[in-house]
Amino acid sequence: MQIKLVLVHALMAGILNFIPNIGPAASVVFPLMIAVLDAPWKIIAVLILYFLIQNVESYWLTPIVMAKQVSLLPAVTLIAQLFFASIFGLLGLILALPLTVVLKTWIEEALFKDLLDNWQ
Numbered sequence: 001m002q003i004k005l006v007l008v009h010a011l012m013a014g015i016l017n018f019i020p021n022i023g024p025a026a027s028v029v030f031p032l033m034i035a036v037l038d039a040p041w042k043i044i045a046v047l048i049l050y051f052l053i054q055n056v057e058s059y060w061l062t063p064i065v066m067a068k069q070v071s072l073l074p075a076v077t078l079i080a081q082l083f084f085a086s087i088f089g090l091l092g093l094i095l096a097l098p099l100t101v102v103l104k105t106w107i108e109e110a111l112f113k114d115l116l117d118n119w120q
Contacts, residue, residue: 004034004038005034012027018094019090019093020093020094020096021081024054024058028046028047028050031046031050032047070097070101072097072100076100077097077100080096080097081093081097083096084099084100
């Protein structure tokens with residue numbers, strides 16, 4: 001398709017993907033602006049390719065990796081994002097998953113293993 005600055009767009013898409021919910025949608029804006037300047041048909045091609053790649057990554061690859069690495073329920077992840085975003089704004093939304101994993105690990109180690117093991 002001969003779209004200019006492909007590596008820059010890929011890097012920006014990767015960085016914006018760290019922002020849940022709005023990052024993936026925002027990362028397609030810049031490639032679309034370059035595509036519209038080059039040829040109008042490239043807008044549709046960029047949207048289709050981006051949609052396919054994003055869905056494979058979001059619905060297939062990420063759940064497999066997250067299930068093996070984090071072991072958080074999807075509802076816990078969503079509630080944590082809402083909670084931390086309402087308190088800390090955009091920074092809370094970005095840090096919601098790491099903070100939730102730290103909290104979960106702390107509860108498992110401190111509460112269950114240290115305190116409750118003594119009662120057995």
